[in-house]
Amino acid sequence: MSILVTGGCGFIGSHTVVELLSIGEDIVILDNLSNSKECVLDRIETITGKRPKFYKADLLDIDECEKVFKENDIESVIHFAGFKAVGESVAKPMMYYHNNITGTLNLCALMSKYGAKTIVFSSSATVYGMPKSVPISEDFPLSTTNPYGETKLMIERILSDICVSDKEYGVSVLRYFNPIGAHESGLIGEDPKGIPNNLLPYVSRVAAGIYEHLSVFGDDYDTPDGTGVRDYIHVVDLAKAHLCALDYARKNKGIDYFNVGTGNGYSVLEIVKAYEEASGKPVKYKISPRRPGDIAECYANPEKAYKLLGWKAEKGIEDMCRDLARWQEGNPEGYPDN
Numbered sequence: 001m002s003i004l005v006t007g008g009c010g011f012i013g014s015h016t017v018v019e020l021l022s023i024g025e026d027i028v029i030l031d032n033l034s035n036s037k038e039c040v041l042d043r044i045e046t047i048t049g050k051r052p053k054f055y056k057a058d059l060l061d062i063d064e065c066e067k068v069f070k071e072n073d074i075e076s077v078i079h080f081a082g083f084k085a086v087g088e089s090v091a092k093p094m095m096y097y098h099n100n101i102t103g104t105l106n107l108c109a110l111m112s113k114y115g116a117k118t119i120v121f122s123s124s125a126t127v128y129g130m131p132k133s134v135p136i137s138e139d140f141p142l143s144t145t146n147p148y149g150e151t152k153l154m155i156e157r158i159l160s161d162i163c164v165s166d167k168e169y170g171v172s173v174l175r176y177f178n179p180i181g182a183h184e185s186g187l188i189g190e191d192p193k194g195i196p197n198n199l200l201p202y203v204s205r206v207a208a209g210i211y212e213h214l215s216v217f218g219d220d221y222d223t224p225d226g227t228g229v230r231d232y233i234h235v236v237d238l239a240k241a242h243l244c245a246l247d248y249a250r251k252n253k254g255i256d257y258f259n260v261g262t263g264n265g266y267s268v269l270e271i272v273k274a275y276e277e278a279s280g281k282p283v284k285y286k287i288s289p290r291r292p293g294d295i296a297e298c299y300a301n302p303e304k305a306y307k308l309l310g311w312k313a314e315k316g317i318e319d320m321c322r323d324l325a326r327w328q329e330g331n332p333e334g335y336p337d338n
């Protein structure tokens with residue numbers, strides 16, 4: 001019996017595969033390498049001593065993907081594969097809806113055909129849109145402000161409707177807050193294509209001298225220092241949440257939703273300071289205008305994951321920055337092209 005990890009060569013996927021292999025799970029990765037590199041498999045093997053079975057395939061090619069189910073006894077799925085850049089989704093909505101929704105529908109069709117009825121889905125706090133208050137709980141209103149977020153919400157609803165139609169399904173939906181950091185080995189980490197949209201990959205590159213300064217998008221928010229506050233969570237804590245969520249979905253039919261955050265908010269300037277201390281390098285910044293669509297504060301109420309999954313974040317902002325600095329130091333250009 002194997003676990004299929006779609007997008008398993010990606011940032012969160014690879015860290016989750018490492019944790020799954022470390023507890024003896026049998027893993028099959030399906031990844032089209034559109035936002036990842038095959039050398040990640042070598043890094044996973046170096047860390048764990050095990051090399052997961054790998055299929056380079058696109059979820060939009062259902063015949064190719066069916067080989068995975070024909071050739072392996074897939075018991076459950078952890079579904080990471082999907083495009084995830086907010087700005088790009090606004091510019092290319094059709095590409096996002098086709099890739100993320102059609103790809104997921106193909107995956108669900110194969111799961112039903114082959115009787116794999118347990119899935120953990122990689123969702124996002126973006127489904128809460130502009131929350132009225134913080135901390136955010138799972139019963140907060142859902143709304144989205146961009147096509148990327150809409151695809152996440154649509155997939156949540158597709159999975160919910162599948163559970164209504166077939167009571168044998170067990171589905172855990174994980175709503176990530178802001179995943180950052182890297183594995184303590186420094187061998188796997190975040191490797192965004194092009195200029196990073198997100199804060200920490202940009203900060204780490206400023207400290208490394210790749211970029212001249214960080215643009216702080218607004219210092220006039222209603223927050224302690226005026227800059228945006230987010231719930232940053234160590235990617236290894238997030239990876240471990242998937243193991244707890246899989247266990248829960250195996251034991252509980254139906255669908256349930258979990259915020260995966262620390263419950264603590266840090267501002268942009270607090271992150272800059274923490275990264276400078278962790279890396280021993282300065283991070284130059286300039287205050288810039290607000291980024292359209294940004295909200296002042298966003299952090300989780302993580303209680304439900306603790307109560308039902310028995311999971312809570314263990315690593316602090318210092319660990320996140322230290323591990324990211326080690327990854328950046330050892331991989332200044334990210335993963336090498338094969």
Ligand code: WQD
Binds near residue numbers: 124176216227230291
């Ligand atoms: C964090 C803070 C920015 C870059 C996004 C997606 C979300 C999820 C996580 C996928 C904000 C500020 C950032 C920079 C800055 N992705 N910032 N200068 O926007 O909270 O969430 O990534 O699921 O869907 O929306 O993360 O890292 O982009 O921004 O000042 O160069 O850093 O304004 O306050 P965000 P982020």
